[in-house]
Amino acid sequence: MSAAAHTDHGHHHKESFITKYIFSQDHKMIGKQFLVTAIFMAVVAVILSVLFRIQLAWPGESNSVLSFFLGDTWAPEGILDRGMYLGLVTIHGTIMVFFVLTGGLSGTFSNLLIPLQCGARDMASGLLNMISYWMFFLSSILMLYSLFLETGPANAGWTIYPPLSVYEEAIPGSGSGMTVWLLSMTIFVASSLLGSLNYIVTIINLRTKGMKMTRLPLTIWAFFVTAVLGVLSFPVLVSAVVLMLMDRTLGTSFYVNDTIIAGEVLEQSGGSPILFEHLFWFLGHPEVYIVLLPALGLTSEIVATNARKPIFGYRAMIGSILAIGFLSFIVWGHHMFISGMNPFLGGVFVFTTLLIAIPSAIKVFNYITTLWKGNIKYTPAMLFSIGLVSSFITGGVTGIILADSALDIVVHDTYFVVAHFHVVMGLSAIFGMFAGVYHWFPKMYGKMMNAKLGMVHFWLTLVSAYGVFFPMHFVGIGGAPRRYYDYSVYEGFDSNQYEMIMDLNVVISIFAIIGALAQLIFLFNFFYSTFKGQKAPQNPWKGNSLEWTTPVEHIHGNWPGEIPEVHRWPYDYSKPGAAEDYIPQTVPLGPDEEEH
């Protein structure tokens, strides 16, 4: 290990504003850059969702909020344009999945915690890490820019299924909007790959003395598997995107076959839209776990620390992370049961998909057992972690229905699916992200966030989240397709359905607006505490892992002297025979002490 060679990093370099805050190669600063960028993107995506929720609850009614944000171009006289409605849905999905929950979550916490919890001076390559952030920044800018295009942003849904996404004549957003989307995503994937490679190399090579893989905090295990998933699956998305670019510009036909667009018979022949679906979901499904695993990792750490109790079944937790990671590569077909794929293949995917429920169940029961007979301190981070476990349960169980191909026929592409993935992936990941921010804010900024505001933020968020997504399941079972501008289609056919959908949509939208407003509390708390917050002590939550042994003031190289040596796992909370209810990893084992 190169610890000795790095000791001279301990003292402060003279750094200019630019190298310290902008083109920084320090992992802590890069983590914060990812976080702030992701918060900005999240604000945009939440506003987009409020706009289309207004349309869904009060369809076709003039609304000054719509005209305030969208102007006369996209909301003439306050009525939302049909194309823009789809654009809002598409860009909301894209930003949330990729820019907030992938870039934001992994980017922030992998960067912050991997060197600190492994005991490394910095990432394996600070330069690549910096480039990774700036590519993320560039792709974010491009994605936002696409909202301002004259023909509107990409609006064929975030899954960009061809042929709709290939032909501008099929939908206006598939012109320059889709071009910018594809460009932005390609840069995003490059950013993600640079980041992931860095995380993998750092975890494998730069652990401090005594930090065996079996002594790593579960956060690091989660980040590690996440990075491996990213490296293996994101390149497939790039190849899918390149083939699509060729279909769009060079007249190839990888995804298009025998189409007539806007009355014109096209020559492209021999491709298959289903090929794109395979390639897309080969990334798309691991992507779900790329979003989810870091959140589960953060939660494992926070639950153990605040329950003052070791995480239950540490090895089983690692095993289930690995099992989920592996299985996530062989389940993509469950998005395609009714795509025209061979039904036998569908049956195989039913089997593999339902297998994932086993490691997920293990994780849930292990969390619950960790709480059992614990001594729980309700910091905002702990509250959000419990929120995560709850949404992971609630969203996970509906997955059992969707994984069953025969039942998927009924609810495929309805709001049931929307509710399912928002709860299990969206809520869980965002709760994990909030938990992480509240927990490691002292490490990031050296300040404390206001705990009471955090609690209010949590309860409002939890209630409004369930308020939004609980009724949404019923809307879905009631036969409301997603990506519908309104449900007037039911009006003349089944007025009972129409009334039910409309009633619930109003409830959902009201909770969505409350939930969105509740986030202002967080934003205020975050920025206020960054500048004016109470000064943080070195180890505010009395945690065991290595990051709490570093000084509060950030220094290049993390530890002023030698990197500490590790003697035990990070979950020695309330160990019998110990005076305190926590024993940091740096404390050597006692003479008769067993490791765990």
Added chain:
Amino acid sequence: MGMKFVVLVVIVLAVIAIAQIMRVYELSSKIRGNKEEDIDLRVNNINASLMLIFLIILFGSFFWMLAIYGNGTLPEPASVLGEKIHWLFNINWIIVIAIFLLCNGLLFIFAWKYSYHPDRKAHWFPHDNKLEMIWTVVPAAVLAVIIILGLMTWNEVTGKPSDDAIVVELYAKQFDWTARYSGDDNKLGYADYKLVGTAEDKNTGTTYNNPFGLITDNSVHWRILGLNNEITEIEKNLRMESNDSVAYSQAKLNKMNAKVEKLERIRERVLDMFGMFNDSIDAFAKDDFVTKELFMVKDQEYFFVLRSQDVLHSAYFPHFRAQMNCVPGQRTSLKITPKYTTAEFREKIGNPEFNYILMCNKICGVSHSNMKMAVIVGTQDEFEAWKVGPLSTPAINDSIIAPIDDIDKERMPWPEPAHHGDHDDSDHEADDHAIEGDDHTEGH
């Protein structure tokens, strides 16, 4: 603009005001020696109680919604397979609700019960192999049951239809549906997307329309005529340009030339079709008829063949619990056996205005949410009357004969009218695009 400015100023002032209040709070808590990292016992207990209250509200509202919407989300299924799916859904739903209640219940009850107390120490319990074995094996066993039941239903839903199933094509395009009934022979005529289009015979003024690209000798002739008309039109413009009577930009010229070349290539491919088919190529299509609404006879099995001409669509029949994507350049299929006539179902759900519906459930463009077709279920007699009614038209119109002689034979060699090869050595394209009523496995 002024409005936006005012809103902005109000927001900024509000943030400043809140920040000042926070400042006062921070200062006062500093004086009292409060630290953010120490959650005092009272606040901790409040949060713990809220956990229990939240659980009660969560479960309460869940059961309330279940009571109101649980059985009323969609009316009971109106098809034979739909009933089987519905039964399976209910079984899974019960399992799902049980897991949901158990896990969330334990989570929030533990969260409430084991909240912090300074006198207590957490129980040291890092792992227990027996417990972990239990919650690996029990979920695995439950899942095994779910998988077996699910695959049994899936196989039934996607399996071959019975021999007396009636074949109907559902043709999707932005943004409507058309149904093509296979007629008395229960076989759909062959179709090819290249033949979709209209053509006008300039001499007689007759026009011919082939919206589904059905293949007949006649339709190929008409298509050639239509393509020739298009080519002639562009070439006329190009000649005017070279006579200096109009001026086009170079880009426009290139585009026009490219278009002529493209149309000529398509014409080549259409001409090839003559060699592919034998005399009886249009036999299946002759009795096909098309409609803009779908009529099904009660208790009769239907085998739908789905086609799309532009982008992905999805045929979604919520009341029959049936759905399948329509993929351009490929055929997919689904089966429905309706159980109740529209009149019966109206009575069942107590809504005299009810009608079955076919919707599109795969984003297909700006008017996606408007793409629908009315579905009627009735008796055989009602069907016979409806079939000859004003809504249905023959799929091909044999009375119009294509004006073969008008085609410029010099420029484009007209093939021998009857190159009747065996169907076996015909080009693969014919097989790809042909579906016979009894060849049900195709599209799977």
